[in-house]
Amino acid sequence: MSRVFRWESKVKYSRLLEISDLVTRFHTEEGVVKAVDGNSMHLDAGETLGIVGESGCGKTVTALSIMGLIENPGRIESGSILFRGDELLDKTPQEMQEIRGKEIAMVFQDPMNSLNPTLTVGDQIDRVLDFHTPLSRTEKRKRAIELLRQVEMPEPEKRLDNYPHQLSGGMRQRVLIAMALSCNPIVLILDEPTTALDVTIEAQIFELVDKLKAQYDMGIILITHDLSVVANSCDRVIVMYAGRIVEEAPVIDLYEDPLHPYTRGLLNSIPQLDKEEERLPSIPGEVPELINLPEGCNFSPRCQEAKERCPHDDPPLVKVGPGRRIACWMDNGA
């Protein structure tokens, strides 16, 4: 049933998400945290968008804003999130609940704790199906086995009756992906899906995600702090720093010709086997606190190429090429 519906809808909207000027702030006792500060981005069907940045740069808050799960003291102050042309910020909590898990699904950072320890794998998949579908018991079981098979879980019939503690980290992440896929989502958000996993498992998970993306024809947002992950699995990359987008580029362009000094710094700090280096270069300093951001460009205190105007004027995010945007005075024609 949903197949037909989705096929029709896809013809209408190849642009799945259109976020413009999103501002999400947390009003804490210490002050206002500008977690997401006026960002615009979009996601098309069938593409993987990577969002990269250090911890606390607003990646996860962006994802939670899309999901409508910003909780007190946080608030989405302004902006718009269009999901297939529909304004998500105008939806009632009930309508958002319908969308979550069914149209937009999210896989969480930590597979160790994201599964309910007292329910079997099968029960947990059933519950997501219960939220959104009227399937019967046997139908749900069939669907759960099908899902586990799709995420390449060995012996899906047997695993269905396992508890999370009987599974390894990689298997748990597969279960979480299966749960996210259970209602044929249109957008899948993966929030650091492999941070807690081994490198070998990481590679397997991403291969799986790529395969499923084609199979389900979803748009994927991949949130990570690991640029090497992005290189292998994303089509387009957004680099965020202190709540703002500093650079956006197709993945190949970003690696071949990073424009923003921050992006260059990030790329330089990836260890490379073909170069012999005494010490891995790193970006000096720390991410500024989001409560008191520096004046001017947020990155200027750490930027080695900062010019005179950088600490005073905020660089706007401007288009510099096909699919490329950058927020820096330097490469801006300035």
Add this chain to the structure above:
Amino acid sequence: MGTPDASTSEQSDLSTSVMAPTTEKKHRGLLQEIWHNFKKNRLSLAGGIIVMIAVALAVFAPVLSPHDPVKQFRDPPGQHSPLPPLSRSEEGALFLLGSDKFGRDILSRALYGCRTLLQLATGSITIALALGLLMGGVAGYRKGSWVDELIMRVVDVMLSFPTLVLAIALVGAFGIGKTDIGPITLSNMYKIAIVIAITYSPAFARVMRGVVLQEMAEDYVDAAKMSGGAGWQILTGEIFVNTIPPMIVQASLNMATTVLTSASLSFLGLGLQPPRPSLGIMLNEARDYLFGGAWWYPLVPGFFILLIILGFNLLGDGLRDSLDPRQARRTQL
């Protein structure tokens, strides 16, 4: 690495699981796991056995009792009730553990007393648990809202009374006879069960709220929200199952004090009414003979009460340790 097929993926998955404390090899179910932990502790096993014996005595009281618990036998010539153990009535009935001041068989009365006491305690614990789960669950899930405030302030007020005092006050309010509420007639026993349940429900509510708050901080609750669960669905479907182990422990630990409260109410004449056999009433009647040489009279009901309370205490401790080792360590600190 190359393209992973099913076998390589399983291999590498297994290699990560070596680090996890529970490996796949054991593959025990949850209940087996609990039983395995439980039987390691000798004392809790003893508690379990004591409870089972007490329950068996209560269930089979009609079969095991040598006499009718309310039948008054005539004293043999030259002797006065209470009669010591192993003596006979004029009719020739053997009092294995002696008779009481009305010439009734103490053993039979004690067995029936166990029966009513356990019925009362189980009933009231069940009602208290239900009330507590509801109040604590809602308060915890709506933390900081007016509902939470309201429920928890009521709970605070009720907890500030000593249990027995509150129970006596409630009995005073409800009376000890039968009560008709519309088409339902509540017997004395039901009313006492409800009174005790009300006095114990705040304790359950508070524990439940704490457990719910603890579980709400877990990632799986966020994950459930992300897959589109409604608030009540998450509370009943995700959080509730995780509150069962600590609540079972709480129930079994409270079982002992509930038994004591039920017996105390009867002792004070505010619980079950004579001639109904009750361990509390028996103790009350035996008061006059404490120093009169009839040692068996208070000893038998006292021993049965002790047995039941000891059993439930040991069982509760053991369950706590085996259901949640983390909890055990925390309470020891």
